[in-house]
Amino acid sequence: xxxxxxxxxxxxxxxxxxxxxxxxxxxxxxxxxxxxxxxxxxxxxxxxxxxxxxxxxxxxxxxxxxxxxxxxxxxxxxxxxxxxxxxxxxxxxxxxxxxxxxxxxxxxxxxxxxxxxxxxxxxxxxxxxxxxxxxxxxxxxxxxxxxxxxxxxxxxxxxxxxxxxxxxxxxxxxxxxxxxxxxxxxxxxxxxxxxxxxxxxxxxxxxxxxxxxxxxxxxxxxxxxxxxxxxxxxxxxxxxxxxxxxxx
Amino acid sequence: xxxxxxxxxxxxxxxxxxxxxxxxxxxxxxxxxxxxxxxxxxxxxxxxxxxxxxxxxxxxxxxxxxxxxxxxxxxxxxxxxxxxxxxxxxxxxxxxxxxxxxxxxxxxxxxxxxxxxxxxxxxxxxxxxxxxxxxxxxxxxxxxxxxxxxxxxxxxxxxxxxxxxxxxxxxxxxxxxxxxxxxxxxxxxxxxxxxxxxxxxxxxxxxxxxxxxxxxxxxxxxxxxxxxxxxxxxxxxxxxxxxxxxxxxxxxxxxxxxxxxxxxxxxxxxxxxxxxxxxxxxxxxxxxxxxxxxxxxxxxxxxxxxxxxxxxxxxxx
Numbered sequence: 001x002x003x004x005x006x007x008x009x010x011x012x013x014x015x016x017x018x019x020x021x022x023x024x025x026x027x028x029x030x031x032x033x034x035x036x037x038x039x040x041x042x043x044x045x046x047x048x049x050x051x052x053x054x055x056x057x058x059x060x061x062x063x064x065x066x067x068x069x070x071x072x073x074x075x076x077x078x079x080x081x082x083x084x085x086x087x088x089x090x091x092x093x094x095x096x097x098x099x100x101x102x103x104x105x106x107x108x109x110x111x112x113x114x115x116x117x118x119x120x121x122x123x124x125x126x127x128x129x130x131x132x133x134x135x136x137x138x139x140x141x142x143x144x145x146x147x148x149x150x151x152x153x154x155x156x157x158x159x160x161x162x163x164x165x166x167x168x169x170x171x172x173x174x175x176x177x178x179x180x181x182x183x184x185x186x187x188x189x190x191x192x193x194x195x196x197x198x199x200x201x202x203x204x205x206x207x208x209x210x211x212x213x214x215x216x217x218x219x220x221x222x223x224x225x226x227x228x229x230x231x232x233x234x235x236x237x238x239x240x241x242x243x244x245x246x247x248x
Numbered sequence: 249x250x251x252x253x254x255x256x257x258x259x260x261x262x263x264x265x266x267x268x269x270x271x272x273x274x275x276x277x278x279x280x281x282x283x284x285x286x287x288x289x290x291x292x293x294x295x296x297x298x299x300x301x302x303x304x305x306x307x308x309x310x311x312x313x314x315x316x317x318x319x320x321x322x323x324x325x326x327x328x329x330x331x332x333x334x335x336x337x338x339x340x341x342x343x344x345x346x347x348x349x350x351x352x353x354x355x356x357x358x359x360x361x362x363x364x365x366x367x368x369x370x371x372x373x374x375x376x377x378x379x380x381x382x383x384x385x386x387x388x389x390x391x392x393x394x395x396x397x398x399x400x401x402x403x404x405x406x407x408x409x410x411x412x413x414x415x416x417x418x419x420x421x422x423x424x425x426x427x428x429x430x431x432x433x434x435x436x437x438x439x440x441x442x443x444x445x446x447x448x449x450x451x452x453x454x455x456x457x458x459x460x461x462x463x464x465x466x467x468x469x470x471x472x473x474x475x476x477x478x479x480x481x482x483x484x485x486x487x488x489x490x491x492x493x494x495x496x497x498x499x500x501x502x503x504x505x506x507x508x509x510x511x512x513x514x515x516x517x518x519x520x521x522x523x524x525x526x527x528x529x530x531x532x533x534x535x536x537x538x539x540x541x542x543x544x545x546x547x548x549x550x551x552x553x554x555x556x557x558x559x560x561x562x563x564x565x
Contacts, residue, residue, distance in 0.1 A: 045455070048459055049459075050455055050458050050459060069461075070458070070461040070462070070463055071461035072461075073461065074459060074460050074461030075461075077459070078459070079455070079456065079459035080456075081452075081453060081455045081456050081459075083453055083455075085452060085453040085456075086451060086452065087318035087450065087451045087452075087453075088315075088318075088451050088501075088506045088507065088508065089506055090451065090505060090506045090507055091505060091506075094505050094506070094507055095451075098448060098449060098451065098452060098460065099460075101445060101448065101449055101460045101461065101462075102460055102461040104445075130506075143452075146452070150460075
């Protein structure tokens, strides 16, 4: 269980989260949605232990996250930032191996995990290729593989699907869904409400640093909530699991 | 395969060292040159070893700096440690205290001062941007103070002495410089290798690095200590030797898997090789006075670097 208890976070002088509480279950995919500036990335970073709340606390399995040694925390929580930055032109397998840093076993016991992750994400043909020679979709897959290679119990990803085409979005979501089925808690910041509606088990809607809705996607992303939070008149079309959002 | 670059430069270094010992305006024949043993043991061997020590420190520091700033244009001078050390040495020259021991000690004090200021200004947050700005500010302050001392120098001889020293050289260095610089440089390289894991993680950016359990403040401390010890002791015994920290990691990177940590040791070896060869060239060249090492490296380094950049650009196009 990854739990935020009444957390308030200020970025500079700007309050980003106001007393937010949420408890996340392992084995599920949770989407964090909301308009720009609602505090989605701030919430994700705080849950990942990268930002320390001004008040309140984040608990991992009942213990304070801030009390954990960074390496122990890193083994439990994998975090995929929004930026796809890779400063040096390393090969895909070196990139994926970075996921084992908290374990310090990339050359030893972790090699099997690295290999398995590369295989699971269909990166084998690209394993020796420098990242500069990857397409956007391939790079996103390699970066996700980096997180998965650490075998974290929690996978926190900030807009992992942005800048990906539809097929790659679905492929990445499928991999994340598999991780959740294996028992990992998956938390994603998503902008595409239809993807959240169709692929998340639970949706948190943020509005100006507060929780505006929380629940199964059909409730948390109801037309009424979208109208209230985004100020957009929209209608859901299609069947459950294959919904599309129509806007005027 | 994995340690290809390390082996390559280690072997080249093993070949280059004896050659460099024989090289000079007068080539040494160990069997026929009179006093060959004395020349070797008291002049050329300490000088050769010092070249290796200084070059190794600059190469490793450059590789670490480029990894830390995630920028291939970073150079050890950027943190203000080299200018700080230079200021210390110039102060010793200015005060007329430039004895064989006092000058390097003043330089080390200058480097230590710069390290302490860096740690004080930027060390608490561990942020890279603040750290870089603080380093550049220190570099420019130390540079200005050095210029100030030169302009206040009591006579033309002192000015020339300071300016010549600033150009960097290994002329007339002996064992005591080796004993001073070698342990400090070695300790510095050890500190830099301790930063290796953090530098690798930084490949993915600051946030991802922290999520991998890297502690920015700790990483920065290893880096300040490592760059301070290597560059500070290098400047203390050889003056300002530019370009090594910039070009060596560039040369070495394509021979490695490009992770910053796998660049550190090969860069140290390649830096040692470069300074050793450049210093030997300084001795061989038939000029009226011996070419200063710092000038030689810039003369050698700048066109080489330019050619490398042009080749890289062609490769990218």
